[in-house]
Amino acid sequence: MSVKTDWKPTIVAFCCNWCSYAGADLSGTNRLQYPANVKIIRIPCSCRLNPMFVLRAFQRGADGVILCGCHPGDCHYTTGNYYARRRMTLLFSMLDYLGIERDRTRVEWVSAAEGAKFAATMNEFVATVTALGENRRLEDLRCKA
Amino acid sequence: MQGVKQKALELLTGGKADRVLGWRRGETFYDPTPGVFASAEEVERDFVFDAFCGANLSKYLIALDRAEGVTAVFLKPCDSYSLVQLIKEHRIHREKVYIVGVACEGMCGYDALMKAGIEGVLSFEEEGDALKVHTLYGDTVIARKDALLSKCEHCKSKRIVTYDELLGEQGDEVADSGRFDEVARLEKMTPEDRFAFWQNELSRCIRCNACRNVCPACSCEKCVFDNPDSGIRNKAAADSFEENMFHIIRAFHVASRCTDCGECTRVCPQRIPLHLLNRKFIKDINELYGEYQAGADFDTRPALLNFQTGDCEPSIVHVRGGERA
Amino acid sequence: MRRDPLIPMIGVVSHIRVDTPDVKTFRVIGLDGKKPFEHIPGQCAMLSVPGVGEALFSITSSPTEEAYLEFSIKKCGCVTDWLHAMTPGQQVTIRGPYGNGFPVDTEFAGKDLLFVAGGIGLAPLHSVINYCRHYRDRYGRIDIVYGARSKEDLVDYEEILNEWLSEDGINVHLTIDREQPDWDGHVGFVPNYVKELSPDTGMTVVMCGPPVMIKFTLGGLMELGFPRDGIYTTLELRMKCALGKCGRCNIGSKYVCKDGPVFRFDQLDELPDEY
Amino acid sequence: MKQIALNRLDELFAAISARQTLLIPQQLENGDAEFRPWSAEAKLYTGLKTSRSAKDAFFPQVENLVGFKVSEQGIELMDTRDEVQPFTLFGVRGCDARSFDILDRVFLAEPVDTFYADRRAAATVVTLACNRPETTCFCQSFGIDPSRPAGDVTCWMDAENLYWQPNTDKGRALTEALSLLEEGEEARAKRVEEDIQAVLKRLPLKDLSLDHVGAGKTKALFDRPEWAELSEACLGCGACTFVCPTCQCYDIEEFKSGGSVRRFRCWDSCMYSDFTLMSAGQPRPTQTERFRQRFMHKLVYYPDNQDGLFSCVGCGRCLVKCPIHMNIVKVINALKEGTA
Incomplete structure (x- = not known):
């Protein structure tokens, strides 16, 4: 596979409405830079993230998927992120088991006040995925035609 | 196991049950079909129970739960786990089933005979730990352990979780079943090898849905994969992605509810070792959230319907993976 | 591109008429501005909106209409919802014609015809009726009994009022299910109305409508003494290919898409009751 | 008749393969067999049947029909048809060979399905007599002779040689291109045939009676009470239909x-x-009606429309693959019992 030098990964970031989505906003208003190829999808709570969404994102061309939610204990709905944490742990472990690069998936807890952390996380994640290259193992060729 | 048929007759004539769920004799010895018997005459004529009655009957009880009266059912130890899980999920009312536990030393299957290279099977006799098989091309003997269904190879438990009466001896959980050995072996492989392994297996999937339809944990009235609005109802594995998607999501949907009964692998016409996906989840749950066996009791919460504030972070996958890869 | 019966052509929806609150009539022409293909009354075509789905519809226009095909479509699913949201000039795909159609030039020739329709069931009959009107001298008396839930639900009401009702030798009997203020016509269900009208048993009957209407009208016609081989209807089942190959629209050994959709009741009597 | 020594089979395959794509049954790691393109490492599967039928070669599980580009301006058709190259399908058994006739009557009937027709036209089918029939085989009941299967070329195998008998123009063309084939000993092929015939007489399902099913039996069979019991355990999966060589229903998505x-x-x-x-x-609405449809189609509806020909070839795959061991033999026998 020839890696094009100007290749940029597509990153889908699922962000909880009550924390990290606001955190992303904050990093914007603070003029903190994070790559434009991070596509943010707002969800009402990190536990809204159906595992199917993660797979669907990869199918439709994502090279990395990250979930950002409230810090454990701070969930707007009290316990949502605890469930999300278990689900994502098991899902990521399963993807790893199937041989999908484990660095393509990540969960990060980012509060509404942590604009800087949001930007830093995204920068770091984009760098990790860029190093991995294109998503080949969970791609759908029909979407790339 | 003559006692089983006798018991079926007794339950029907004695009025303990309105019907009996068991196995109907087939055209040959290896193809009994699950069946519901409403009369003693029917039992006399068609009922059978032998080493080839491997099917897990518990899922049929969901539909029978809506029928009037009590259904008597014969459950092997692993089947009893499935039933308890279904009762726990309120899919079956305990009082509507009369459970006869049947001790089990492992069930045999035609597929295993074929895998062992036996052609032209006509009939068999049980001779202690072996099966004497008469074939078109001569007689042959196969050790019972080599004729076992794939799901019986690593039996997790001989304990019948709940029953109203018991035929044979109650057993114990099998501590050294070795059922996670294969999962562990895969975990030790490089991601590249694992990917190749699963591509090879999953690419054979023909999306016949047998694994889903037989699975006692797949008890949804309407499956997400049958919903035209879900955007994922492609009947055919149209692309390698679809196969991955189907099997990951299916395994995820039954994670922490799957009792590891192994029916998915038994029924797969393409011989895909689907139980290895479920066992991965079970192994992870055991390691990360404490030992948990679905269907082993009536009250503990499944791991995915539960949490601890001090649970590990998803990054544990990297940490553990780092050690392995 | 290689042709195949499963590969559709592109059609343009040139005109959309609102018939009732949930029925619209779509006029479809080819990219060349001409009628996409010729057909027989009672035949169907597959219309599709790529990305939404494909579905089979009766062709409502008469073959004698030279410039276009028309489809009266009730809103009741994905594809129809999408069609109803369309504006003139948009494109669809179309393939056909499919099915046997009505025997307008053989068995119907010279006969007195009684058309019985309910609701959107007028759609497949519309084509036959206009064909018979066009070749008026080939047929005897023409009676039409048409009913709907309300006046607003009568499909093609304008055409019925302005053309059918004013033509000699065509007797149109309209009925609606319940009284309503601006209606001075008949009120009542179609099966009863047909019995009241007590048509001549020598007439050939063509019937289409909801299953319950068909069932009771058929009962009524039997009582009146109509022979079952003089009553035609048109059926509908789920279809994918419309070529008799995909295997889902069969009733016994007959495929609705290929051997139907038009059946006589004596033919249906030979088929299992699975529709 | 031609022949070639078994130890030169690889040479034969290489020679065919040099001419066009060659599909042969090959054993997979898990014991199953499948038709796959021949390569130098490939070994011919010598067991009886592939786990899926050979119909995939003509009617693949998934196939692109057409593409659409949809925009504000309108719809544009895109050609997505896969190009079909000539190929040889080697090692087809008698049952699967008959299934092609059954599929032909559907797909090649007017209007012709060009996707299927192209593949049929491109293929040369080389069939192989069944040396060791299984107890689940009942192709004889449908008039199929597994000791002399139909095909462009018919082959027999004994311990030493592969015997090669071209039957059609396509078969003769392939034969002519294979100069490594030697003159064949017909008597030896005949002996294989006779050995197979002897085994056929001992098959448990050889006397499967079909008198009570077939064309014109809709009224007699449709409302039979046996359907309810036969279908009670059916899971509603598609395993039987997907391994069946004659099941041809498709969906368009x-x-x-x-x-x-x-x-x-x-x-x-x-x-x-x-x-x-x-x-x-x-x-x-229920599994009983769906189950009935499947078997009525094979045993009554299809014969109704195709001069009495059954849409079953007795390959026995559904006997082996059904998760609950319900199958067409049980259906035929159950319907017979009630007919008496």
Whole structure:
């Protein structure tokens, strides 16, 4: 596979409405830079993230998927992120088991006040995925035609 | 196991049950079909129970739960786990089933005979730990352990979780079943090898849905994969992605509810070792959230319907993976 | 591109008429501005909106209409919802014609015809009726009994009022299910109305409508003494290919898409009751 | 008749392969066999049957029909048809060979399905007599002779040689291109045939009676009470239909890839609950009706439409693959009992 030098990964970031989505906003208003190829999808709570969404994102061309939610204990709905944490742990472990690069998936807890952390996380994640290259193992060729 | 048929007759004539769920004799010895018997005459004529009655009957009880009266059912130890899980999920009312536990030393299957290279099977006799098989091309003997269904190879438990009466001896959980050995072996492989392994297996999937339809944990009235609005109802594995998607999501949907009964692998016409996906989840749950066996009791919460504030972070996958890869 | 019966052509929806609150009539022409293909009354075509789905519809226009095909479509699913949201000039795909159609030039020739329709069931009959009107001298008396839930639900009401009702030798009997203020016509269900009208048993009957209407009208016609081989209807089942190959629209050994959709009741009597 | 020594089979395959793609049954790691393109490492599977039938070669599980580019301006058709190259299908058994005739009558009937027709025209079918029939085999009941299967070329195998008998123009053309084939000993092929015939006489399902099924039996069989009991354990999966060589029902679905829409067809199963589901209702509401449809189609409806020919070839795959061991033999026998 020839890696094009100007290749940029597509990153889908699922962000909880009550924390990290606001955190992303904050990093914007603070003029903190994070790559434009991070596509943010707002969800009402990190536990809204159906595992199917993660797979669907990869199918439709994502090279990395990250979930950002409230810090454990701070969930707007009290316990949502605890469930999300278990689900994502098991899902990521399963993807790893199937041989999908484990660095393509990540969960990060980012509060509404942590604009800087949001930007830093995204920068770091984009760098990790860029190093991995294109998503080949969970791609759908029909979407790339 | 003559006692089983006798018991079926007794339950029907004695009025303990309105019907009996068991196995109907087939055209040959290896193809009994699950069946519901409403009369003693029917039992006399068609009922059978032998080493080839491997099917897990518990899922049929969901539909029978809506029928009037009590259904008597014969459950092997692993089947009893499935039933308890279904009762726990309120899919079956305990009082509507009369459970006869049947001790089990492992069930045999035609597929295993074929895998062992036996052609032209006509009939068999049980001779202690072996099966004497008469074939078109001569007689042959196969050790019972080599004729076992794939799901019986690593039996997790001989304990019948709940029953109203018991035929044979109650057993114990099998501590050294070795059922996670294969999962562990895969975990030790490089991601590249694992990917190749699963591509090879999953690419054979023909999306016949047998694994889903037989699975006692797949008890949804309407499956997400049958919903035209879900955007994922492609009947055919149209692309390698679809196969991955189907099997990951299916395994995820039954994670922490799957009792590891192994029916998915038994029924797969393409011989895909689907139980290895479920066992991965079970192994992870055991390691990360404490030992948990679905269907082993009536009250503990499944791991995915539960949490601890001090649970590990998803990054544990990297940490553990780092050690392995 | 290689042709195949499963590969559709592109059609343009040139005109959309609102018939009732949930029925619209779509006029479809080819990219060349001409009628996409010729057909027989009672035949169907597959219309599709790529990305939404494909579905089979009766062709409502008469073959004698030279410039276009028309489809009266009730809103009741994905594809129809999408069609109803369309504006003139948009494109669809179309393939056909499919099915046997009505025997307008053989068995119907010279006969007195009684058309019985309910609701959107007028759609497949519309084509036959206009064909018979066009070749008026080939047929005897023409009676039409048409009913709907309300006046607003009568499909093609304008055409019925302005053309059918004013033509000699065509007797149109309209009925609606319940009284309503601006209606001075008949009120009542179609099966009863047909019995009241007590048509001549020598007439050939063509019937289409909801299953319950068909069932009771058929009962009524039997009582009146109509022979079952003089009553035609048109059926509908789920279809994918419309070529008799995909295997889902069969009733016994007959495929609705290929051997139907038009059946006589004596033919249906030979088929299992699975529709 | 021609022949070639078994130890030169690889040379034969290489020679065919040099001419066009060659598919042969090959054993997979898990013991199953499948038709796959020949390569230098490939070994011919010597067991009886592939786990799926050979129909995939002509009627693949998924196939692109046409694509659409949809924009404000309108719809544009895109050609997504896969190009079909000539190929040889080697090692087809008598049952699967008959299934091609059964599929032909559907797909090649007017209007011709060009996707299927192209593949049929491109293929040379080389069949192989069944040395060791299984107890699940009942092709004899349908008039198939597994000791002399039909095909462009018929082959027999004994311990030493492969015997090669071209039957059609296509078969003769292939034979002429294979100069390594030697003059064959017909008597030895005949001996293989006789050995097979002897085994056939001992098969447990050889006397399967079909008098009570077939064309014109709809009225007699449709409302039989046996259907309820036969279908009670049916899971409603599609395993039987997907391994069946004659099941030909398909679905047409679409895939939206963002930029375009691909319309493809894929195998479908009458066993599925949504097979006949309409917004207006469901003519086959329970598994009993769906189950009945499958067997009535094979045993009555298809014969009705095709001069009495059954849409079953007795390959026995459904006997082996059904998760609950319900199958066409049980259905035929159960219906017979009640007929008496």
